[in-house]
């Protein structure tokens with residue numbers, strides 16, 4: 001399919017989309033995704049589409065009907081070798097996962113507004129932006145003459161782009177990889193410092209997996225004038241929407257930006273490549289239920305902060321402050337007495353991204369982070385610091401992703417047991433599937449690392465250089 005994107009209706013927040021489709025049948029069935037990877041709930045993107053039309057080669061309108069809430073059939077196409085469809089997409093949601101257009105920029109997450117022909121997800125998709133000459137385009141796919149090509153629909157859906165005349169670009173190299181910063185919107189970030197910090201935590205992450213899976217990695221930063229925090233991961237990029245970029249509490253803002261950036265970079269391995277079996281491949285038409293959110297979000301949340309500590313970007317105090325905030329969320333959500341993290345993961349499709357009914361469920365991020373920490377500490381303790389959760393993640397990447405295999409709960413459990421040298425039966429029964437007793441488990445194991453939880457805060461008993469937890473977490 002060949003897409004053309006136009007910005008004539010930017011003032012009304014509508015993106016004009018046109019696609020040319022080769023025809024070799026009497027009808028064409030088009031599908032728009034019902035959700036986007038990274039947010040495991042239905043998105044109902046089709047509600048943003050208006051003025052859908054299908055046009056024959058001779059200019060006549062072709063009959064079409066919707067067959068589900070987000071798919072269309074176009075009839076009597078056999079007289080044509082090619083037809084054109086066009087529609088307008090309402091883009092007025094400036095966050096890390098949606099679409100936005102105004103007179104300054106067009107920002108698109110293609111999974112929201114691009115369709116594929118059913119049965120032909122593996123064809124190539126060519127996208128051309130009809131934007132002014134001075135617009136720069138940020139995208140993980142190579143852009144030539146305001147055009148990029150995705151090898152299949154999965155790649156297109158996963159390739160957000162920003163086009164604007166005010167986009168700021170900076171890149172730097174580490175070994176074979178070039179990292180790119182793209183900034184849209186006002187900010188006061190010291191880009192040299194950001195480069196040093198990014199390089200430090202990125203190196204630490206690469207060190208776990210022993211390779212960077214892509215040659216170019218793009219951070220697409222949307223800097224907003226209002227307080228905001230949102231990030232979404234992609235195969236070779238991330239979009240991070242943050243505000244307020246000119247905040248007076250600059251240090252807090254900057255540390256938060258690093259935390260979210262480190263989290264999203266870790267997703268490059270954990271979920272974009274290491275994938276639960278039930279999400280390989282993604283089915284864009286319906287819910288992709290998984291109970292493994294404590295791995296794809298929990299382990300990622302744990303490592304996001306840990307990588308900042310281990311790389312020296314964060315001090316122990318900064319790490320502990322972030323940990324304490326997460327722990328506070330754990331103890332104030334009594335949902336963990338009613339619903340497990342695995343069940344809550346399954347239910348993100350129902351109400352995973354709203355507060356929901358009191359005490360019904362837990363956060364896969366917070367519970368998953370603490371569960372990941374407990375698993376890491378068990379492995380480190382039992383192996384005397386020889387192994388850690390790093391080894392489990394390394395194996396998931398090299399033994400599963402590299403062989404194009406999705407992992408199951410049992411695979412993850414077997415790897416925890418391989419390095420933890422004990423049965424994780426109880427861990428899965430209680431922490432993952434039960435009304436967990438995380439606090440007691442952590443309080444049991446932390447003293448081994450010269451740490452404990454006092455007044456709901458992570459506290460060291462010894463100075464950093466003598467502290468076991470500090471040393472084990474840092475010196476891998």
Ligand SMILES: [Zn+2]
Nearest residue numbers: 263267297300
């Ligand atoms: Zn995440």
